[in-house]
Each structure stands twice: as structure tokens, then as C-alpha cells.
Amino acid sequence: MADNRSSEGFGRRLDEHAIDAGATEPELPDGLVDSGVYVDGIRQASPMSLADTFRCLQQLDDAMAWIGLRRPGREQIATLAAEFQLPDLAVEDAINAHQRPKLERYGDTLFVVLRAARYLDERDAVEFAELHLFLGPGFVITVRHGGTPDLAGVRRRLEAEPEVLALGPEAVLYAVLDRVVDGYAPVVAGLENDIDEIETEVFGGDPNASRRIYELSREVIQFQRAARPLLKVVDALTHGFDSYGTDEELRRRLRDVADHLTQVVERVDGFRHLLQNILTVNATLVSQAQNEEMRSLTAASFEQNEEIKRVSAWAAILFAPTLIGTVYGMNFSHMPELGWRFGYLFAVALMLAVCGALYLLFKRRGWL
Secondary structure, three states: OOOHHHHHHHEEOOOOOOOOOOOOOOOOHHHEEEEEEEEOOEEEEEEOOHHHHHHHHHHOOOEEEEEEEEOOOHHHHHHHHHHHOOOHHHHHHHHHOOOOOEEEEEOOEEEEEEEEEEEEOOOOEEEEEEEEEEEEOOEEEEEEEOOOOOHHHHHHHHHOOHHHHOOOHHHHHHHHHHHHHHHHHHHHHHHHHHHHHHHHHHHOOOOOHHHHHHHHHHHHHHHHHHHHHHHHHHHHHHHOOOOOOOOHHHHHHHHHHHHHHHHHHHHHHHHHHHHHHHHHHHHHHHHHHHHHHHHHHHHHHHHHHHHHHHHHHHHHHHHHHHHHHHHHOOOOOOOHHHHOOOHHHHHHHHHHHHHHHHHHHHHHOOOO
């Protein structure tokens, strides 16, 4: 192992500036979250800048640099690309982000895109973040576009297992993969709880259930887009075991990651089918409620029409004597009926006859 004194001018020692287990990642200048140079899995230096990292890496034999960045600028990425000869296409992807999970090999350099997820209890929503990794001989670069996952915990875990970290950049990749997949478990639990709540709302007749189903379905689809392509990434790494001489311990760890990821994908697929069924049930219940409402409105309208018929019929019956009485009440001088002895009886009889005829007519038609 190289002499530790050779790196004193380039950074801080791990034992002097160790990160507490419960602490968050320290925020360093220029988007640099943390930088460590390792020999045989043991941190030899913690450079404060990229330039110090490059010098320290050249100073130590058989060293590996692990550089962690968060939302780096184009100039910072360009510096890393020039130093480690990163492929232009991968660098452009790392700058622009918005990539789906994938794995690409460019000679000795491996470029991996991961999509981490975190469930927010206060909002009942899923937050997604993008993570890019560059791996090559003697270096690992992690580029985060978001607040998750907390790679400080991954670094602490690997530093506590120097024999694993000594296996090189692949050990870091598998540890990050494990952290991302482990982060899916709380998301699955949160989505499952949301689906249970939606089922209660649907059968409880909540009018906002449809909107929440659509919102949750969108989150499930986004989760699928984050987790399902990761199966291809893990599969590609698995098929490269023999070609790249992957250590047996790393193989075991990746197989464990693959098992957990498969379970997550299967459960998320089940969530999507379940939400489709819930949406169908909700649509059926809404349709039934609308039909019940329409039947109630129709019955009310029918009753109202019957009342209108009765009122109209009696109005027509009462209108007949009013009309006859109005005619005979005009008191004109030349009205033959005014001087007729039976004129009054004739007028009353006419009123009764007309009213009786109208009553029988409306009765026959069911208006009375």
C-alpha cells in the first residue's frame, strides 16, 4: 500500500473528517458533494476539488477515485470528460438528463443511467430522480439530478467493507444499484396503501375517486418506466460476469439485487392491472348512480306531469261555466234569452252539461 503521507497535501484524512452515520452529505464547492481516493478499499484522501482529486490519483499507485456530483455544470462535466476520456454521447446525456434507465459500454468505460424513487408521505406522491454513473479503470463518477438517493450512506457502507470496495468500480455500481432498488420498497408500500384508500373511496361513492385513480395510475406508469428497464441493465451486467471476470461476491450481490427488482416489477405490474379494474368498477358505480338519479328524476317528472294534467283538467272544467256566465252577464238590450222565462235554467243546465262532458272526457283519458 502506498504511503499515506503522499496525499496529505491534496485532501483531508478519513479518520479526521468521517461522516457521521446520521449526517447528510456535505455540500462542497462547484457541485462536488464528495470525493475520495481509495487504495485496497481504504480511503487515502478526501480532495476538496477535482484538480486535487486528479493529482492525488496520479500520486497513488493502484488507486481508485470515487467522485460524487450533484447537478454539475457543463464546465465541470467537461473537465471530468477530458481527464477520464469520457464518451461525448454519454457526457451529453449526463448534462441534459431526462434519460431512461440504460447501460452502455464505450470501450473500457461503462455508462449507467438509473431512476431512483422516493415516496412522500406528506403529499401521497412519488418523487423521481435521475442518477448517472461513469465507471472506468480507476474511477467512478456519480452524477445526481435530484435529492435521492443518498449516496453518502452507500459510501459509508462500502467504506465499512474495504474488502468489497477493493474489488473496484463494479463494487460501487452494485452497491448503488442495491440502494436504488431498496429505495423502491417504501414506494411500493406507499402505492399499495394509496390503492387501498382508493378502493374505500370508490365503494364509498367519493366524487373525487376518478381523479385520484388517474393520478395514481400516472405515478404507477412512471414507476414502471423507472423499474422495468432496470431489469435489462441488471441482465446485461449478469451476462458480462464471465467476460469481465466479475468477483463471485459481486455476482452474489447482483443476483440479490435482481431478485428484489423482479419482485418490485411484478408488484408494480399488478398495481397497474388493479387500478384498471378499480377504474372500471368506479365507472360502473358512477353509471349506476347516474341511472338511479335519472330514474328518480323521471319519476318526479312523471308525478309532476300528472299533477299538471289534473290542474289543467279542472281549469278547463271551471272555464266552461265562467265563459257561459260571462256571455249572459253582458246585459245587452237585444239578447233574446234575457226575456225568456226559462233563460236562467237554460244557462245553468248548459254549464252543467259542458262541465259534465269535459269531466267525462278527462276521466276517460286518465287526467282525473
